[in-house]
Amino acid sequence: MTAIDATPDTTSGAPAVQDVWSVGDYDRLASYGSAPEAAHLVRFAGVQPEDRVLDVGTGSGLVAIVAAQQGAHATGIDPTPELLAKAKENAVLAGCRGIDWLEGAAESLPFPDASFDIVLSQYAHMFSPQPEAAAREMLRVLKPAGRIAFAAWTPDGLAPRLMGLTFRYLPPMPGVASPSPFEWGHAGGVRKYLAERVRDLGFEPAALQLPALSTAHARRLVEETFGPTVLLVRVLSNDPARLAQWRHEHDAAAAEFFADGRLRFDYLLTRAIKL
Numbered sequence: 001m002t003a004i005d006a007t008p009d010t011t012s013g014a015p016a017v018q019d020v021w022s023v024g025d026y027d028r029l030a031s032y033g034s035a036p037e038a039a040h041l042v043r044f045a046g047v048q049p050e051d052r053v054l055d056v057g058t059g060s061g062l063v064a065i066v067a068a069q070q071g072a073h074a075t076g077i078d079p080t081p082e083l084l085a086k087a088k089e090n091a092v093l094a095g096c097r098g099i100d101w102l103e104g105a106a107e108s109l110p111f112p113d114a115s116f117d118i119v120l121s122q123y124a125h126m127f128s129p130q131p132e133a134a135a136r137e138m139l140r141v142l143k144p145a146g147r148i149a150f151a152a153w154t155p156d157g158l159a160p161r162l163m164g165l166t167f168r169y170l171p172p173m174p175g176v177a178s179p180s181p182f183e184w185g186h187a188g189g190v191r192k193y194l195a196e197r198v199r200d201l202g203f204e205p206a207a208l209q210l211p212a213l214s215t216a217h218a219r220r221l222v223e224e225t226f227g228p229t230v231l232l233v234r235v236l237s238n239d240p241a242r243l244a245q246w247r248h249e250h251d252a253a254a255a256e257f258f259a260d261g262r263l264r265f266d267y268l269l270t271r272a273i274k275l
Contacts, residue, residue: 020227027060027086029225033210034122037151037267038062041122044204044269045149047072051117056106056138056150057124061087061099067120068096075100075116077109078124107133114143121150123267126184135193142274148198149271151206152184157266158257165253166232169246185268198272206269209262215254218263219247 041063047053049071055064058076060083068074068091076099078084084101091099104110106121107130119138128134142148153159160182183189187203194201212218222229236243257264 020231021059021080022082023227024230025225026083026227027090029221030060030062031090032221033208035062035066037206037208038066038122040206041120041149041151041269042066042070044271045118045120045147046271047118052115053118053120054109054111054116054141056109056119056121056134057127058087058101059083059122059124061090061101063120063122064099064101065091065094065096067118068099069094072118073098075102077102077104079103079105107137109137109141111141113140114146115141117143117146119146119148123151123153125150126152126181129178131179131181131183131193139194139197139274144274146274147271148194148274149269150184151267151269152190153182154185154205154266154268155180155182157185158254158263159265159267161253162250163228165246165249166228169232169242170235184270187268190268190270194272197275199275201270201272204269204271206267208265208267210265211261212258212263213261215251215258215263216247218254218258219250 047067047070051067051072053064053067053072053074055061055067055074055076058064058078059080061076064074064076064087074096076084076087078087081103084103087101091097102110106125106128119142121138125134125138138148183192190203191201210218212221223233224230232246233243236246254263
């Protein structure tokens with residue numbers, strides 16, 4: 001995944017592009033909100049003991065660790081060394097010392113063809129700037145008749161609304177815009193990327209329910225932990241009025257998805273078998 005860095009680009013005024021997940025405390029956010037969803041994805045994929053499982057964009061390791069707890073031979077790969085360090089810590093805490101952790105990206109996986117029984121990704125592969133390459137690589141390293149399964153935010157849920165709001169408040173990013181990551185969150189987009197290379201394509205709608213006392217309470221957690229939001233707040237710190245306006249718009253957008261002490265982020269689970 002790539003996003004923004006807090007270091008300004010002195011030629012354009014925009015933040016420089018680099019891996020954003022070393023900023024903030026993504027492990028805290030993921031562990032707080034995504035651990036049950038990691039278990040859901042592993043169940044949905046049908047992970048069994050002795051399966052060779054690859055977790056693409058593993059972040060702080062949640063999916064790989066849950067797969068290992070089911071007896072799988074798990075590998076986690078991510079482009080961010082700081083998150084891989086957290087993944088290793090989390091694996092030790094979970095008593096899973098046999099997981100392989102590698103640095104790398106979805107669009108260029110450092111494995112031979114047909115290396116894995118199952119390939120997984122939780123909200124990660126969808127942010128590859130080269131979605132066709134990411135799809136091709138995830139299927140390449142999967143054995144024939146192996147399963148690919150992933151979770152991606154839906155285009156009509158809260159995640160794209162908040163991301164769009166964030167980028168409206170940031171300086172323009174240099175370079176050509178990447179394809180929308182939310183194409184992975186609806187059936188038509190998934191079919192476009194996986195094409196005729198899979199069979200038994202299936203979907204399941206789901207939702208991450210983030211515990212919170214209010215939308216502002218949830219926003220404070222995100223401001224402290226989620227890299228893009230941490231950087232946005234830094235960018236706006238010299239303009240209190242604009243920061244206050246962003247916070248107001250953020251909470252208003254989130255209000256539609258908040259009820260009963262939970263903030264809902266809708267996502268789509270996809271599962272298919274490689275031909």
